[in-house]
Amino acid sequence: MLRRGLQPEQWTEDVWREDVALMRRAGVNLVSVGVFAWSRLEPEEGRYTFGWLDRVLDLLEAGGVKVALATPTASPPPWFSLAHPEALPVRADGTRLLHGSRDTYCASAPAYREAARRIARELARRYADHPALALWHVHNEYGTTCHCDHAAAAFRGWLRERYRTLDALNDAWTTAFWSQHYADWAYVFPPRATQYLPNPGQVLDFKRFWSDELLAAYTEQRDILRTATPDVPITTNYVFGGWVPVDHARWSREVDVVAVDHYPSDSGPGAEEETAFAADLARCWSGGRPWLLMESAPNLIYEGGRMHAKEPGRMARHSLSHVARGSRGAMFFQWRAPRGGAERFHSALVPHAGPDSRVYRETVELGAALGRLSEVDAGAVEASVAVAWDAASWWALSGPGLPWDGIDYLAEVRTAHRALWRVGVTADFVSLDRGGPLPYQLLVLPAHYLMSDAAAAAVRTYVDGGGRLVATYLSGVADEYGRVRLGGYPGALREVLGVRVEEFRPTPSGWAEDVRLAGAVQVRPGVTRHRFGAGTAWYLSTPLDGGAYGELLAEAAGIPVREGAAELELVRRRARHAGWLFAFNHGAEARAVPAQGTDLVTGKPVDGAVEVPAGGWAVIRETN
Amino acid sequence: MLRRGLQPEQWTEDVWREDVALMRRAGVNLVSVGVFAWSRLEPEEGRYTFGWLDRVLDLLEAGGVKVALATPTASPPPWFSLAHPEALPVRADGTRLLHGSRDTYCASAPAYREAARRIARELARRYADHPALALWHVHNEYGTTCHCDHAAAAFRGWLRERYRTLDALNDAWTTAFWSQHYADWAYVFPPRATQYLPNPGQVLDFKRFWSDELLAAYTEQRDILRTATPDVPITTNYVFGGWVPVDHARWSREVDVVAVDHYPSDSGPGAEEETAFAADLARCWSGGRPWLLMESAPNLIYEGGRMHAKEPGRMARHSLSHVARGSRGAMFFQWRAPRGGAERFHSALVPHAGPDSRVYRETVELGAALGRLSEVDAGAVEASVAVAWDAASWWALSGPGLPWDGIDYLAEVRTAHRALWRVGVTADFVSLDRGGPLPYQLLVLPAHYLMSDAAAAAVRTYVDGGGRLVATYLSGVADEYGRVRLGGYPGALREVLGVRVEEFRPTPSGWAEDVRLAGAVQVRPGVTRHRFGAGTAWYLSTPLDGGAYGELLAEAAGIPVREGAAELELVRRRARHAGWLFAFNHGAEARAVPAQGTDLVTGKPVDGAVEVPAGGWAVIRETN
Amino acid sequence: MLRRGLQPEQWTEDVWREDVALMRRAGVNLVSVGVFAWSRLEPEEGRYTFGWLDRVLDLLEAGGVKVALATPTASPPPWFSLAHPEALPVRADGTRLLHGSRDTYCASAPAYREAARRIARELARRYADHPALALWHVHNEYGTTCHCDHAAAAFRGWLRERYRTLDALNDAWTTAFWSQHYADWAYVFPPRATQYLPNPGQVLDFKRFWSDELLAAYTEQRDILRTATPDVPITTNYVFGGWVPVDHARWSREVDVVAVDHYPSDSGPGAEEETAFAADLARCWSGGRPWLLMESAPNLIYEGGRMHAKEPGRMARHSLSHVARGSRGAMFFQWRAPRGGAERFHSALVPHAGPDSRVYRETVELGAALGRLSEVDAGAVEASVAVAWDAASWWALSGPGLPWDGIDYLAEVRTAHRALWRVGVTADFVSLDRGGPLPYQLLVLPAHYLMSDAAAAAVRTYVDGGGRLVATYLSGVADEYGRVRLGGYPGALREVLGVRVEEFRPTPSGWAEDVRLAGAVQVRPGVTRHRFGAGTAWYLSTPLDGGAYGELLAEAAGIPVREGAAELELVRRRARHAGWLFAFNHGAEARAVPAQGTDLVTGKPVDGAVEVPAGGWAVIRETN
Numbered sequence A, B, C: 001m002l003r004r005g006l007q008p009e010q011w012t013e014d015v016w017r018e019d020v021a022l023m024r025r026a027g028v029n030l031v032s033v034g035v036f037a038w039s040r041l042e043p044e045e046g047r048y049t050f051g052w053l054d055r056v057l058d059l060l061e062a063g064g065v066k067v068a069l070a071t072p073t074a075s076p077p078p079w080f081s082l083a084h085p086e087a088l089p090v091r092a093d094g095t096r097l098l099h100g101s102r103d104t105y106c107a108s109a110p111a112y113r114e115a116a117r118r119i120a121r122e123l124a125r126r127y128a129d130h131p132a133l134a135l136w137h138v139h140n141e142y143g144t145t146c147h148c149d150h151a152a153a154a155f156r157g158w159l160r161e162r163y164r165t166l167d168a169l170n171d172a173w174t175t176a177f178w179s180q181h182y183a184d185w186a187y188v189f190p191p192r193a194t195q196y197l198p199n200p201g202q203v204l205d206f207k208r209f210w211s212d213e214l215l216a217a218y219t220e221q222r223d224i225l226r227t228a229t230p231d232v233p234i235t236t237n238y239v240f241g242g243w244v245p246v247d248h249a250r251w252s253r254e255v256d257v258v259a260v261d262h263y264p265s266d267s268g269p270g271a272e273e274e275t276a277f278a279a280d281l282a283r284c285w286s287g288g289r290p291w292l293l294m295e296s297a298p299n300l301i302y303e304g305g306r307m308h309a310k311e312p313g314r315m316a317r318h319s320l321s322h323v324a325r326g327s328r329g330a331m332f333f334q335w336r337a338p339r340g341g342a343e344r345f346h347s348a349l350v351p352h353a354g355p356d357s358r359v360y361r362e363t364v365e366l367g368a369a370l371g372r373l374s375e376v377d378a379g380a381v382e383a384s385v386a387v388a389w390d391a392a393s394w395w396a397l398s399g400p401g402l403p404w405d406g407i408d409y410l411a412e413v414r415t416a417h418r419a420l421w422r423v424g425v426t427a428d429f430v431s432l433d434r435g436g437p438l439p440y441q442l443l444v445l446p447a448h449y450l451m452s453d454a455a456a457a458a459v460r461t462y463v464d465g466g467g468r469l470v471a472t473y474l475s476g477v478a479d480e481y482g483r484v485r486l487g488g489y490p491g492a493l494r495e496v497l498g499v500r501v502e503e504f505r506p507t508p509s510g511w512a513e514d515v516r517l518a519g520a521v522q523v524r525p526g527v528t529r530h531r532f533g534a535g536t537a538w539y540l541s542t543p544l545d546g547g548a549y550g551e552l553l554a555e556a557a558g559i560p561v562r563e564g565a566a567e568l569e570l571v572r573r574r575a576r577h578a579g580w581l582f583a584f585n586h587g588a589e590a591r592a593v594p595a596q597g598t599d600l601v602t603g604k605p606v607d608g609a610v611e612v613p614a615g616g617w618a619v620i621r622e623t624n
Helices: A013-025 A051-062 A078-083 A110-127 A149-163 A166-173 A200-228 A248-254 A270-285 A314-324 A358-371 A374-378 A391-397 A409-422 A453-464 A491-497 A546-557 B013-025 B051-062 B078-083 B110-127 B149-163 B166-173 B200-228 B248-254 B270-285 B314-324 B358-371 B374-378 B391-396 B409-422 B453-464 B491-497 B546-557 C013-025 C051-062 C078-083 C110-127 C149-163 C166-173 C200-228 C248-254 C270-285 C314-324 C358-371 C374-378 C391-397 C409-422 C453-464 C491-497 C546-557
Strands: A030-033 A066-070 A133-137 A237-239 A259-261 A291-295 A301-303 A306-308 A327-330 A385-388 A427-430 A442-445 A468-472 A499-504 A513-517 A521-524 A527-532 A535-540 A568-574 A579-585 A591-599 A605-612 A617-622 B030-033 B066-070 B133-137 B237-239 B259-261 B291-295 B301-303 B306-308 B327-330 B385-388 B427-430 B442-445 B468-472 B499-504 B513-517 B521-524 B527-532 B535-540 B568-574 B579-585 B591-599 B605-612 B617-622 C030-033 C066-070 C133-137 C237-239 C259-261 C291-295 C301-303 C306-308 C327-330 C385-388 C427-430 C442-445 C468-472 C499-504 C513-517 C521-524 C527-532 C535-540 C568-574 C579-585 C591-599 C605-612 C617-622
Touching: A013 A051, A013 A358, A030 A051, A030 A133, A051 A066, A078 A110, A110 A200, A149 A166, A149 A200, A166 A200, A200 A248, A200 A391, A248 A270, A248 A391, A259 A270, A270 A291, A270 A314, A270 A409, A270 A427, A291 A314, A314 A327, A314 A358, A314 A568, A314 A579, A314 A617, A327 A358, A358 C499, A385 A409, A391 A409, A409 A427, A409 A546, A442 A453, A442 A546, A453 A468, A453 A491, A453 A527, A453 A535, A468 A491, A468 A546, A491 A499, A491 A527, A491 A535, A499 B358, A513 A521, A535 A546, A568 A591, A579 A591, A579 A605, A605 A617, B013 B051, B013 B358, B030 B051, B030 B133, B051 B066, B078 B110, B110 B200, B149 B166, B149 B200, B166 B200, B200 B248, B200 B391, B248 B270, B248 B391, B259 B270, B270 B291, B270 B314, B270 B409, B270 B427, B270 B568, B291 B314, B314 B327, B314 B358, B314 B568, B314 B579, B314 B617, B327 B358, B385 B409, B391 B409, B409 B427, B409 B546, B442 B453, B442 B546, B453 B468, B453 B491, B453 B527, B453 B535, B468 B491, B468 B546, B491 B499, B491 B527, B491 B535, B499 C358, B513 B521, B535 B546, B568 B591, B579 B591, B579 B605, B605 B617, C013 C051, C013 C358, C030 C051, C030 C133, C051 C066, C078 C110, C110 C200, C149 C166, C149 C200, C166 C200, C200 C248, C200 C391, C248 C270, C248 C391, C259 C270, C270 C291, C270 C314, C270 C409, C270 C427, C270 C568, C291 C314, C314 C327, C314 C358, C314 C568, C314 C579, C314 C617, C327 C358, C385 C409, C391 C409, C409 C427, C409 C546, C442 C453, C442 C546, C453 C468, C453 C491, C453 C527, C453 C535, C468 C491, C468 C546, C491 C499, C491 C527, C491 C535, C513 C521, C535 C546, C568 C591, C579 C591, C579 C605, C605 C617
Parallel strands: A030 A066, A066 A133, A237 A259, A259 A291, A291 A327, A385 A427, A385 A442, A442 A468, A468 A535, B030 B066, B066 B133, B237 B259, B259 B291, B291 B327, B385 B427, B385 B442, B442 B468, B468 B535, C030 C066, C066 C133, C237 C259, C259 C291, C291 C327, C385 C427, C385 C442, C442 C468, C468 C535
Antiparallel strands: A301 A306, A499 A513, A521 A527, A527 A535, A568 A579, A579 A617, A591 A605, A591 A617, B301 B306, B499 B513, B521 B527, B527 B535, B568 B579, B579 B617, B591 B605, B591 B617, C301 C306, C499 C513, C521 C527, C527 C535, C568 C579, C579 C617, C591 C605, C591 C617
């Protein structure tokens, strides 16, 4: 079990010593160090000052705390701007950004890539053999974009790789429209400021390209570190968010452990489901294996420009919800609240008020509890329903010229996940593009707008073989290039769903369609059902209100609705010879949870039921 | 009767053949071709590929469909950006736009003008004698702006032409304010990003200049085409919208037929009146002669980011409302929905679902109906009321430093037109700057902010000679340069209206004024009436609620209010020896329309009344 | 008593003559001339045309009107842009602004500063001995910003002066965060467009720097004028507004008379309190001495994009409220409404309608009244409560990364002032950084976020010595560099207030905190009281509703609440041997005001009470 977020570069050595003592008290056994320390490690180009970091690592090691050592490449120092102005990032409108915040670099710029490799190499050289080194943490939250000429050149290279010929590119992007036919690769650019709507194919491919470009920046650092320390695992922390042009499902092949940062955005009860959503997604990216919650906020939910303080006990429930769903621990940003800087009011385990504070006391409690839960790592999370996740559909549905500008792919996926969560069904996420079997009682496709022939065939095979499918509006409409499939919506899924849609009818309050039955039967307004092969396929052509969606999904999955699931969240992990039940009481009253086994925190036997207090939680090793 | 919107460059030859067959079925006899085909016609500078277009025109001709052949100059190909970077458009803040959408060029850039003339010349040379060629369609929806140094040089030239001396310019723009006196023509620029409010005179003149600059780009293409094909009519399609710095009333002297694109923006009942508004305006620009609806959407009203599908029958009613008000046919954007590109979800006669669709079926029905109505071309639309339209007032009232930023010229004109439409009065629009007689029972001036001495004299003469006038707040306030007329509002109209306004009193909910009577009498709050010469002049110093405006206008015109006019729209056209009654039932119940004559669609006699079904329409040749 | 706002450069000489006659009628005895006349005085670089201004000054002098002669440096002429493009202002995103409005210059650009000194020198030379010259009015509303390289160089110089060493700068800005450590002064820039949140210390210091930079631009003009005319007072007119990076409290040491421009932004009853607020603040800047209302709008309150016309009598009440609170007169922008330019609809004493207008008639009345009030200049305004004002806290609370983006320093100060105003308490503003005694019954610190050790010690000494203090949330949190004071909020005031705050709890509707008592007692929810030394300190951790705030402040001050104070405003000025009572009736009914003495306007004795009509006012010389 792990915790983290040290920024020793902001403090004096006496504070480091106090920190190590406070960490021991709180059971901290791993800290991230050096994420934004580049300007302190290399204050001028080629001049290194590692002495302070040596002392920090020695102190931590002496205190029994291991280190996730970061390469600091997410924030080049001020000297970088002056030495390499052409490596600064450029917005679509041509504005070139300057240092003064963080992340001011173009990931395609040779000078940046070279500087990043160099500092990674120096770190690897110096700390390869340090006993505190437990994990390499490359960069931070890859996700910035650039539209400069370096980016343009790299984009062209990527496109040549992808399409081979200009004809293929012109066809994929439908450049015949609006006179955009490319007669030379040199004419192709990133989507820059232009007169009116951009080409949706270009916009989509630029996101794909940029995800790969950032990945290349990661893998070249990874390879340097791997060579220096073949046995130390390497990762980078993913950040969620629509602004991040990163396909994390693809990236996860290249990390030794999937690491995610998660900050809910809803200070109300939604935060609990948001937490489950993020953890389920991380587990998908990780292929079901344990992953790591790398950053979370101890005492803050940022919502609508407001830093909401978490209620007592909520930090623990959020942390343990991640553990229940596969995280190997709970790490936080940040250890100690800084006096200055843009995130001085961001949450910390040791707040401005110091260790004499509710937050630090809850930290100590959480540390003690986590120490008793390590055995759950052996268990796999139980889930009988899968929801499809597709970053490219997200990007495509954020693009120009759609039938309704209220389309929100993330909201559609979140709504499906939330509907399941509220009826007590734990869900996996799956990526159809990965191929492989779909061993679920139900597969849900929320707004799976892009669908390659291969993905469509996988769905068809699944249903044909007896699977149950629920697909919603906007699924299957386009091919993987974003080109609409002709003959009627939902293109790639028409046959499986047994429907044909002539017209979309977005309304001020949502979405509707003119559905013609072509084999399916209507089971209620906006919902059809179709027997296909040995399976069954439902189509939702309009959103269902509140609880109705969850009921439909549970019914389609053949799983009973669990009443009160939003107040009492239950998650199970199971290994070959043991099982663990996580129970979270998000409600205002104590709840009895039927269980048989041993309470991992108290160590006491549980016979029939365990009482979970309001705002509390329990973990039971279940008798099989 | 005509229909259109072919984009053959997006499809393969077998689709072209299917299209011609589908067009025949739908009675299509004219299609626009080549609007955005530049990159397919000239894929690299000076290299032409006309072969595919030859085959398209041959196929259409063989199928009995004529062609409105477009010059593709609205969207230069990608090569243009690289060959002529200084000809790309520049925003007021200096951002230079790149290709990737459409319309990325500066209309003042010599390189653009030269490239545009060249492709027009090539097209004229190749297709001058093609039998399918029925109309030249220059460019598309002229309307983009630029602030670059080419534009600055051209603006200076235009200003020298207009003002002759710097003293005159300084006086017109009141440059004494805020230290803007120009001592040299070289100091004058387009309104670019500046510290605070720009000079309203400069802003207004830049719009005027740009309208003339775009017109020059049009006329030089027109002259090339005219030389090649003296007998083929030439036009360009106007687009409505506040962002378009084009004075279409001025432009119309230079086209052989006025052609407009119209897309209503209100998916509710407002779309019907919007349609009437656009058609009445087009007829004004056309000087009362037949004009052409060049683009409309078969099955889409774009409102608030949402593509609303038109209800059954609505496409026909919109199309025929244009015909009733003077259009020579009904053309559409677009023939076939494309698979990709930014407008892939724009409406089409052949939608993604294909010809087995409601939209195509309605297209076939409409085509059949239109085929029976051609005789109405001979009739002039009957209108006894005129509403003044003034693009320059629109521009001036969109400028800086006005008493209220809620002033909306277009809304004021639309409100006047709507009030008349709802009481069953068909209106003409008139441009006071054109001079000429005003043979109407009533002249309405809604927010006619700019008024030259000549325009003011025309109004005075009209009323003095017995005319009836209704002028609203903000009329007559400024001279043609936007300088406020002193002595009290409404400056140029004070004497005719018999009022003097000391203070504007915009309120959170609208507009009010302190009106002092100077000959007029108050007839109700916010309304005065003044006998002037042989005529009568009403002044509205505040908006009237709902129906009251229409009642006042009808009363002023001496025309009885027709109840239910918004549900049952009636328009009459009249030739010397015949008349035609168009009836549109926008309501939910069938309506009997008193008429005597022949139903043009059924061919049956009408004796006393014709029944028009809910959502339907009828055209009767009336017995005189 | 003074009035002003002449823009003779916009008019012909016959209008000047009429103006002088109209001024005499209205008792005008001072006008500002030449504020934006640069392009008419120096139409091309180095060519001067002073003749017209000679005639204007002669005419005014002949008419008995003195002149506040402005240096026109707020708006360089068009030639300046072309001659010195590198002296044009640059936005944070790199956009360079062009002339076309006003104020297009970078105050750090040597070419601008040189041009400004030159025109000031020429004016001083020409008019030093003109008998009309009564006041030098430098520039206009200093307040524009720039981010160019000139600004960067000057910023670096200012920082070296302030911090001496890079270590001190890095420490003050906490540059260890996000890798912003500066190893060379050359790496420091103004806050320009960057990737994410900027450094709050950098943002704060850039505002401080810019205030000083503008001040340097002022003082170098002042010194030129002083040399030429040692006996003529010199000032510049301050403008209120969050966009102005000017610390007027600091500036006031450098002007001979504090001059402010004030335009309320609330057309409802709020305008009266806003007027009092601005006047009280001006008096603070002026150190209690008489100051000057340099600009106000005769007949306009600009609110939400709307020019609201003032109700009859309101102009006089606003003007006299300023006089009551220390202004030596009432000046206006502008004398005569211009025909053109961006502010043609701004309010004027002679409106577009001309002198036959309500506004001009009220002007004449006001002039007559002011003529009878000159004796009040001798009196000091009575105030027993002080509210702290701190421009740097305003800037810091407008910066990045705060716990709530709804924090609004100005609103907090305004709310405190309004609460006092509504219970009839006249307040002074004080700047804690000025040091000096605090001779008040109560000191209020609204959101005094930044607090240096010296300021904290001053507050402590004040309370310890028997003073009463009310401090609100967000006070004392940070040091003068914006670094959070550790150990618990409200850092610098913890001990005096006897509380410790662990967590801020901004809520959707406001602000709340978890307050732990550390000596204080809770007197109601969100309010604590603490005896400290001989004094008492209240802490508000949450906003109080409506009247409760005023009641608490009055109670803390030991002053009885005066009912109806918002309708009947009373202000007293007192000299050694006399006193004056100003009474303003903002309500809809006549009110009797208890008083003993002489009515200054009617000259009649007042014995017991004076009746003030609805919307009216009175000034009584009180019998001591």
